[in-house]
Amino acid sequence: MTRQTQRWVEWLIERALLLCAAGSVLITAGIIGALAFETVSFFREVPITEFLFGTVWTPLFYDAQFGVLPLVGGTILVSVIAMAVAMPAGLLSAIYLSEYAPPRVRRVVKPVMEILAGVPTIVFGYFALLFVTPLLQRVLPDLALFNALSPGLVMGIMILPLVSSLSEDALHAVPTGLREGAYALGATRMQAALRVVVPAAFSGISASFILAMSRAIGETMIVAIAAGQQPRLTANPLQPVETMTAYIVQVSMGDMPTGSIGYRTIFAVGTLLFLMTFVLNLISDWLRRRFREQYA
Amino acid sequence: MTSASRRIAGDRLLQTMSILVLTLSLVALTALLYDVWSDGWRRLDWQFLTSMPSGRAHLAGIYPALLGSLYVLLVTAGLALPLGIGAAVYLEEYGGGGRLARLIEINIANLAGVPSIIYGLLGLGIFVRVFGWGPSVLSGGATLGLLALPVVILSTREALRTVPMSAREGSYALGATKWQTIWHQVLPGALPGILTGLILAMSRAIGETAPLITIGALAYIDFTPSGVMSPFTVLPIQIYNWISKPQAAFAENAAAGIIVLLVLLLSMNAVAIVLRDRFQKARA
Amino acid sequence: GGGNEQASSSTPAAVIAIDGSSTVYPISEAIAEDFGKTDGAAPVTVAFTGTGGGFKKFCRGETVVSDASRPISASELEACGQASIGFVELPVAYDGLAVVVNPKNTWATSMTVAELKKLWAPEAQGKVMQWSQIRAGWPDKNINLYGAGTDSGTFDYFTEATVGTAKKSRGDYTSSENDNVLVQGVSGDEYALGYMGLAYYEENRGRLTLLGIDDENPANGAGPIQPSFDVVRNGTYRPLSRPLFIYLSINALAARPEVQKFADFYLNNAAAISKEVGYVSLTDAELALVKARLAARTTGTMFADHAAQSQKSLTELLQGRQ
Amino acid sequence: MTTVLRPLSTLTTGAPHPATPVKIDVQGMNFYYGAKQALSDITISLNANVVTAFIGPSGCGKSTFLRTLNRMNDIIPGTRLEGRITIDGEDIYAPSTDVVGLRRRVGMVFQKSNPFPKSIFENIAYGLRINGLATSRSDMEGRIEESLKAAAIWDEVKDRLTESAQALSGGQQQRLCIARALAIQPEILLMDEPASALDPIATQRIEELIYELKSTYTIVIVTHNMQQAARVSDRTAFFWLGRLVESGPTATIFTNPAEKLTEDYVTGRFG
Amino acid sequence: MTTVLRPLSTLTTGAPHPATPVKIDVQGMNFYYGAKQALSDITISLNANVVTAFIGPSGCGKSTFLRTLNRMNDIIPGTRLEGRITIDGEDIYAPSTDVVGLRRRVGMVFQKSNPFPKSIFENIAYGLRINGLATSRSDMEGRIEESLKAAAIWDEVKDRLTESAQALSGGQQQRLCIARALAIQPEILLMDEPASALDPIATQRIEELIYELKSTYTIVIVTHNMQQAARVSDRTAFFWLGRLVESGPTATIFTNPAEKLTEDYVTGRFG
Ligand SMILES: Nc1ncnc2c1ncn2[C@@H]1O[C@H](COP(=O)(O)OP(=O)(O)OP(=O)(O)O)[C@@H](O)[C@H]1O
Ligand SMILES: Nc1ncnc2c1ncn2[C@@H]1O[C@H](COP(=O)(O)OP(=O)(O)OP(=O)(O)O)[C@@H](O)[C@H]1O
Ligand SMILES: [Mg+2]
Ligand SMILES: [Mg+2]
DSSP states (O other), X not given: OOHHHHHHHHHHHHHHHHHHHHHHHHHHHHXXXXXXXHHHHHHHHSOHHHHHHOOOBOTTSTTOOBOOHHHHXXXXXXXXXXXXXXXXXXXXXXXXXXXXXXXXXXXXXXXXHHHHXXXXXXXXXXXXXXXXXXXHHHHXXXXXSSOSHHHHHHHHHHHHHHHHHHHXXXXXXXXXXXXXXHHXXXXXXXXXXXXXXXXXXXXXXXXXXXXHHHHHHHOOHXXXXXXXXXXXXXXXXXXXXXXHHHHHHHHHTTTOOTTSHHHHXXXXXXHHHHHHHHHHXXXXXXXXXXXXXXXX | OHHHHXXXXXXXXXXXXXXXXXXXHHHHHHHHHXXXXXXXXXXXXXXXXXXXXXXXXXXOOOHHHXXXXXXXXXXXXXXXXXXXXXXXXXXXXXXXXXXXXXXXHHHHHHHHTSOHHHHHHHHIIIIIIISOOOSBHHHHHHHHHHHHHHHHHXXXXXXXXXXXXXXXXXXXXXXXXXXXXXXXXXXXXXXXXXXXXXXXXXXXXXXXXXXXXXXTOOSEESSOOOSTTSBOOOHHHHHHHHHTSSSHHXXXXXXXXXXXXXXXXXXXXXXXXXXXXXXXXXXX | OHHHHHHTTSSOTTOEEEEEOTTTHHHHHHHHHHHHHSTTOOOEEEOOOOHHHHHHHHTTTSOSEEEESSOOOHHHHHHHHHTTOOEEEEEEEEXXXXXXXXXXXXXXXXXXXXXXXXXXXXXXXXXXXXXXXXXXXXXXXXXXXXXXXXXXXXXXHHHHHHTSSTTOOOSOSEXXXXXXXXXXXXXXXXXXXXXXXXHHHHHTGGGOEEOEEEOSOGGGOSSOBOOOHHHHHTTOSOSSEEEEEEEEEHHHHHHOHHHHHHHHHHHHHHHHHHHHHTOEEOOHXXXXXXXXXXXXXXXXXXXXXXXXXXXXXXXXXXHHTO | OGXXXXXXXXXXXXXXOOOOOEEEEEEEEEEEETTEEEEEEEEEEEETTOEEEEEOSTTSSHHHHHHHHTXXXXXXXXXXXXXXXXXXXXXXXXXXXXXXXXXXXXEEEOSSOOOOSSBHHHHHHHHHHHTTOOSSHHHXXXXXXXXXXXXXXXXXXXXXXXXXXXXXXXXXXXXXXXXXXXXXXXXXXXXXXXXXXXXXXXXXXXXXXXXHHTTTOEEEEEOSOHHHHHHHOSEEEEEETTEEEEEEEHHHHHHSOSSHHHHHHHTTOOO | OGGGSOOGGGHHHHSXXXXXXXXXXXXXXXXXXXXXXXXXXEEEEEETTOEEEEEOXXXXXXXXXXXXXXXXXXXXXXXXXXXXXXXXXEETTSTTOOXXXXXXXXXXXXSSOOOOSSBHHHHHHHHHHHTTOOSSHHHHHHHHHHHHHHTTOHHHHTTOTTSBGGGSOHHHHHHHHHHHHHHTOOSEEEEESTTTTOOHHHHHHHHHHHHHHTTTOEEEEEOSOHHHHHHHOSEEEEEETTEEEEEEEHHHHHHSOSSHHHHHHHTTOOO
8 A cells, every 4th residue: 555545544434433423413413303393393382491390290191281390300310319329339349340350250240240231121010020129129118019119129239240341441441550560559459449540441330320320211111111101200219200202202102193282292201301311421521531641 | 558448449340230230121121021021922923023914913913014024224334424424523533522523423313312203203204105115115114224323323423532643643643534534543543433323223113113004104005115105014013003902812812923124133233233243342 | 146136125025914903913813823734824923013013014114914902093004095005904803802810800890981980080180089089888998900011912902991082091000022021920910900901911810910891881881891702702791892804005916916815824824823812713704704894805994083983883984885 | 972872880889798698599480471471490599688680582481581570461361480499488379368468568660650640649649548658638748759859850849739640750650650669669679671761860869769778678670771771780680582581790791791692682783 | 890880882873963854843832631731832843864862851742742743632621732833844733634644644653552452463464554565465474564664573473473562561562552553654653652661672672673764753752761752853952841942953952051951851950
């Protein structure tokens, strides 16, 4: 290859890669486009303040009310529970696999955990409803059959491999020299792990957290099955709730006539969800940039 | 020496805790798998694998769904892998960390949080209608490809970041072009992480139900896909369908279907896992 | 090339594409299966996007048969009209709604429609919370309610039949798209009450107790009627039974012999199949009327004037339009 | 001109030294990387408050040996050690050994400098924190300044303590790693070519430091620089292809070695 | 004893040299890491087939300067260069410059050795492959052997060419990186402390290599070892706090420098 063709090939490759990256923007544009039209129609009929600040969500009832807060609350409640399981447990598993476990254990356990990520979410939903909830009810007699706690926990288990696998990769990639440096100072494995290796892998770990959080917020079927689909503004995890996604799936897989206000609600809720995750990502991006350590 | 013993205790504690957590999640997994297995193993036989679906539980099989899942995953991987890795490489190696690259980055993280059902709406609007692909394997695979894309991009970027700068410098100093450096040094170094992302993304795609129902993947179909333009169904839809039926016998079918899905998933991932193992060992 | 272009126009021309209600789905699925075994049958695909989603595709010409658990709505009618999609509306079976309680419930055996209205009306939300508030003598225990997802045909139907207006319902109850989930809920909760498709009760007899329903209209049989396939079919289990429909594209019927063949096959087998999948079949007389309607290719809906038609029986409606 | 060549005058200081107790005792040690033997039958004892230099051609096993002394090789998978190494009479490879405590006592400066991807300040503070050595913020700062000064890097970094250590030059990184090891005041200090990237002045300061530290520490230093070995060490051990050829007082090794191999190596007549 | 101190006899070979054309010309160059200026107003020209040594205390900017010559600093974000650097009269910072081609012509050995995480064989083969230099498998093997021999590491690795380069000792890695740079036969060779981790014998071989290569290459070497600078270089440049204090024939710099600072440094009277 002459120098000239080589440069040309390089140029071509860069453009091709740029196209790939730009593709993601197209997708977003597509999503916004898919959401925007019906959302605008929705807000022609329902004042945005009622939507954002109302506390009763009964859009499909005869006397419809469009206060989205119960859905937002349900989403936050379930996601918080899921993240409370997935983040510490995923990170701890990752630390164990990367820093403590013999290589053989690591080689077996990691893929086994990853199976969890492939179980269809409906299966997790039934697992939550038929297995976990009854189990929890033995300890918590107040627990309703449909509740936020059980799907939250199960969702945490479901996204755990996302956290543990990606974090483990990041930890594993930290150069051994850094660990050696810490050990040579008399660090225990814990101290080396928590204060040198984890910070050095922070970028990858936080990426796994972001993905997990996004996944928790966007997860649908588990909550649709096990949380009760009852839009209710509560912080009590023992009670039934409905999340934004569960609502969307309920409507889009239901008998709702298109073009009706009920049909449009899913786009309004979808848009709000989109904006919420956007803000969340802005925040985590900022956090990540602050705490990232770059090793050469 | 008390501080030392405290530190040792801390170390033990962390180790114990992480083993505990890991065990607990493995126990949860085992419980789930056991639950599924005990419900479904009786239905697992050759007939189940090779039969068409049926309204009669004992006759029903998953053949079209199994093949449909395979077809769709091929399309999904064929789309999400090159696009995802390409985008990640651009952002990490070419993008230069500018404002635009950052915006794209946040945008991608954002896409990961878009509920799958909205991807379904997007796929319906664009692939099925605008592109006129209909409710075909291609539409389904492309929809899931978009869904899987952010996971591939994010994990690939992180994997690229773990490749030390000195490896790039070494390559440049030998007169390697940027692409040669990426292809020969950076991508191989990042491969374990890329494969993990791939495993997770494909795992997610293979278990998705809602978006495929939205784009019109079928619940009943008595033929196998003949190509990318053929109508199709996939395992999760078949499972969902069975789970929704009142008859208890279908619950057994559903469980058996889940087992098949997991085996399919595992055998697909096995390749990636073996590769990842190889490369991680080579790097250590 | 060429093969691709042809295929990309949507599904292959030979396929009979069905989409729509998940309630009707089991019937269409079983019919499609049996149809597939007949000689020279065209391939059939069945999906369940929901009645609304099904109509949306149907009115775009993407499917030739639409399953529906309710009649087509005015806006959907308009969409079909704009796309010049004509259709034949065919009732194919009945679905009964069952009001169920937990087997441990010893006090309730039946309820009147008035009591159901009192319990499920929006005004009841936060107020009617105990069994004793429904009928004197029932225990002072909190009543836990389970019902169909608010976007399902079942919800529309139940609210219309009990409260009087579709979609008018209290909101503080547990809803699910999936009736198996409701079965789970009621069977695990001593003070529960819920409604679901009759088929789900049939498959879970041991775990649920069925309530008789009294519409206080002696014309439909006096006193509470214990639901069964028979009473659904003979019209005495009112108001909690409803017809299920398929909508056939008139253009496809005309242009594609295999669609005509499928439609005939559907009606010939509807009775047996509905029974098999847990629904209530139409009477022979009703089926004859439906077949006639298909033969005549009568287009349009029998339910254009919704309020007036809701009181009529299916037979009356079928005859009235002919 | 002659000042370029530092005279070996310091050799005399290294020659006869008071007998101190044995600090590190190695008996019949073999070390393997997987199937490959990297060290064969090493027997040597290192006395307290003595500076021992390890010399020998590249790849002969110096770093490997150094790393057996604080069990740093443990973390390389597939390695195996036979024989016995004791420190203060305790077998450091006994199952009961507290490896963390061992490493705390046996400090190490690595051949390839490995600063943490943190600020310069945090690089030193890390060891102090995990060992609970600083009683207060000002104590911490004091100790950090002290060790940076000892490693002859204070002046260069005092205004940029919060900057990333990875933005330092090669030699600066090396000195930072020396400072990091000093800060926690181990009993034994293992230094793998601590001055390889340092200019003569910095090298001299490190050598002075080693001389100062000798009164309280036991020091092992790997170096390729014969003059440096001659200047700083009391005793020298010469390695060759994974074997310990000879060890003894530095003056003896350099002027009158017992083995022909040693003589050839130190006089550069080799190969 | 005197053999330990290598005599400076080689100085004479470095002193007067035939006037060769200017290969690298640097005019008024300033270099910044973000806001921090690392090099100020450097003006120097390096002649073809001449070995130039860069000396100066740690952190003075030697590596930075070296890395400007093949634009390796380009890949550190936030860096900036002012002034003009030409090679063979061409401005290497001109927008039209083919950076890849530049680096192909200007080989580099880094201060911290950085073998690829591949086999020893592949480490060398890589450069040959991407530059399309080997015509056949046997040609490839020949070139690899040749460059490993030149870097004085062939004997140690010839039986383990397929093993990972990361399992080599520090000095072996360094020599591997030298071999890697040699294999692609650049015109200019930049070596950042190539012998810092090497024993005297290996060092001597590398120095001999540099002497041999001089006839075809232009060589810049950074070293902290004054004797080494004196032995191998024809010209020496002395850096100090980001400035080029003085440059000239090596003999002059070491025996009769113009600046007091230079004299202090080379005689070790510094600091
Ligand atoms: N990536 C960087 N970012 C910011 N400052 C840097 C970076 N690299 C080096 N420096 C600083 O620039 C100055 C010159 O560094 P350089 O690496 O060129 O020194 P050097 O002469 O090679 O020193 P040594 O002999 O220790 O390798 C030093 O003060 C160093 O701290
Ligand atoms: N991780 C490893 N796996 C396998 N072999 C190794 C490993 N590290 C070192 N070796 C081999 O063991 C031998 C001794 O290596 P060691 O690093 O101890 O040498 P050294 O004396 O420190 O050399 P140098 O002066 O070059 O640093 C060498 O042949 C080396 O290739
Ligand atoms: Mg070494
Ligand atoms: Mg340097």
